[in-house]
Amino acid sequence: MxxxxxxxxxxxxxxxxxxxxxxxxxxxxxxxxxxxxxxxxxxxxxxxxxxPSKEALAMAWLRQREERWIEQLTERISQHQLTEKRVSAMYTMWYDQIREEGYRGCGFINMAGEFSDEKSPVRALVRDHKERVRQVVANNVLNEYRPMMEPEVFDELVNTIYSLFDGAIIQAQNFMQDWPIDSAMKTSMKTLSHYRSGAVL
Amino acid sequence: MxxxxxxxxxxxxxxxxxxxxxxxxxxxxxxxxxxxxxxxxxxxxxxxxxxPSKEALAMAWLRQREERWIEQLTERISQHQLTEKRVSAMYTMWYDQIREEGYRGCGFINMAGEFSDEKSPVRALVRDHKERVRQVVANNVLNEYRPMMEPEVFDELVNTIYSLFDGAIIQAQNFMQDWPIDSAMKTSMKTLSHYRSGAVL
DNA sequence: TAGGTTTTAGACAGACCTGTCTGTACGGAG
DNA sequence: CTCCGTACAGACAGGTCTGTCTAAAACCTA
Structure with missing residues (x-):
């Protein structure tokens, strides 16, 4: 060696x-x-x-990152029983990522931005990743809420919580500050209690 | 010629x-x-x-886009008096942009993603643009709400509405679908009424 | 030790990039 | 008409990029 x-x-x-x-x-x-x-x-x-190519390396990296990312997210979530705590755990993941890797936002979104062809395998991988995150929100975070409301209302709640979570990191990246994450977490909590209380729509 | x-x-x-x-x-x-x-x-x-250079062209383009974008946004907002209608007008702008330019997301954010150095003038311009959008939310959209609450609560509301608005376009770009914009608009409306009713925090 | 696989360093090809330069054509002002 | 500023076409320089290739060295297993 x-x-x-x-x-x-x-x-x-x-x-x-x-x-x-x-x-x-x-x-x-x-x-x-x-x-x-x-x-x-x-x-x-x-x-x-x-x-075989530079793009293949990018794909390999993204696949590894996807695997570890989802694994870590579900692991963090599973450590809590309360839905509110689980939502909070999601945002803690963003905080930790910023502390570890700086304000570089979401590696998947950044990557997708450099591949303008939406048919590119990189774009497909990023879409799949985000869809999987959304599924985690539905099945691992908000699952307790599912029987409490109509399916379409539940889907609406899932989309909202997911969008708040995922939008926060892009804002934080742009401003190089934490406040978008704080803001998104607060809104998530309020939205949650709003839906729980039955005052939907 | x-x-x-x-x-x-x-x-x-x-x-x-x-x-x-x-x-x-x-x-x-x-x-x-x-x-x-x-x-x-x-x-x-x-x-x-x-x-003088390719980057200078990019800056010139972004400056022009910034000018027209803010102009159009404020113009659309000013056509309504009700705060809810003004928020709705913001999202209509996203819809119209998608119809016109496709699911290419936010030109500023996409540009910033290609300049990893946060000290780059391009990054500074994008930050300024987003800050300006946030100011429009505060001064042109939600201004009516300002005297109704404490300043820090108002700031919180502004950050939330802004983040929802700006996060929506990135999600729409990723999924190549409208639902993130619908979702963000609905959440914005609910957040608005939530704050208005005084049930904050 | 022998043999085959893996890794090494680096030259090389071919394409593409930004930015410069030369020389020509056009069109309005004096 | 003459002059001058502007736009034209395109060659060119110098660098960078991905990806291929050669040939030697190191490693592992039998």
Whole structure:
């Protein structure tokens, strides 16, 4: 072993690790293959034996991020029984992500923004991810509310809570401040109690 | 006059017109100078006499878009007296933009996503634009509510309505559907009546 | 130790990028 | 008509990009 800057043994892991950092921080277009192989300490030929193209690497990274992200979200949610606490746990995830990765917003949305063709597999993956988050809101967060209201009203509530949650991170990214997340959480709580009290529509 | 595909006389106008279309549809990185000059029917030398760089063109476009956008928003709002109608008018603007330009989301946010350096003038312009939208919400849309509540409560309401409005377009872009806008508008209305009834916090 | 697989470094091709430069054509003002 | 500012076409430079290729070195297993 001649050179191992990131202390990860397998090249493919080092590549994804570097791609994760660079794609997230700099964006897809602004990050070159040469920078990725340089920072992961991998030869260019090795890169192309593991990944057929730059876009394939992006897909691999997004798939890994999706898996870990959903896993972490559901894990955080499952630690609480009260619906309000579960909603709160979702927002804590945004806070923690900001503390960890800075105000870089949602890696999926940022990525989708660089692929203007809506038929691109990257766009499809991002859509699937967001749909899955919405499903988590419906099935893992608000499930307790489901029998309390008509299905269409429940769907409306799910869409609202999901939109508030997901819109918050983009605002925080733009302003580089926390207040959009605070604001979204407060509105989520109010919306929740509003629906619970039966004063819907 | 040898060639005038866009029927606009002055070259700088044709350039900005082409840039507007291409930057908005394809993104900044994916749009080359050569495509812009080709589609605007302008010589490369002419381009560089009017704009010192590609980024300067992007700035010029964003400034124009900002001006027209705020102008249109305030104009639409001013046509109504009731606060609820004014909020509704904001969302009508999103609907109309989607009908006109497709599900391409917010041109400012998309642009900001391609400039990872938060000190970039493009990022500053986008932040200023969003702050200005928030000011419009405070001064032109919700102004009637201001004397009804404490200043910090009013600010909270402004942030909520603004975040709902601005988050909706990103969701609509991702899903290529209208429902996030419907959802945000409904939540805005409920939030409004909630605050109005005095049942805040 | 032997053999086959993986990784290494880096040159290279071909395309594309921004921005500069040369030279020509046109059109209005004096 | 002459002059001058503006726009034209397009070659060109210098750099960057992705992806391919060569050939040697390292590694693992038998």
């Amino acid at each position: 001649t050179h191992n800057p990131s202390s990860l043994s397998r090249p493919s892991e080092r590549i994804i690790e570097a791609a994760s950092r660079l794609f997230f921080r700099q964006g897809y277009c602004s990050t070159g293959i040469n920078q990725i192989i340089s920072e992961s300490g991998v030869a260019k030929a090795s890169f192309y034996t593991h990944f | 040898t060639h005038n595909p866009s029927s606009l006389s002055r070259p700088s106008e044709r350039i900005i017109e082409a840039a507007s279309r291409l930057f908005f549809r394809q993104g900044y990185c994916s749009t080359g100078i050569n495509q812009i000059i080709s589609e605007s029917g302008v010589a490369k030398a002419s381009f560089y006499t009017h704009f």
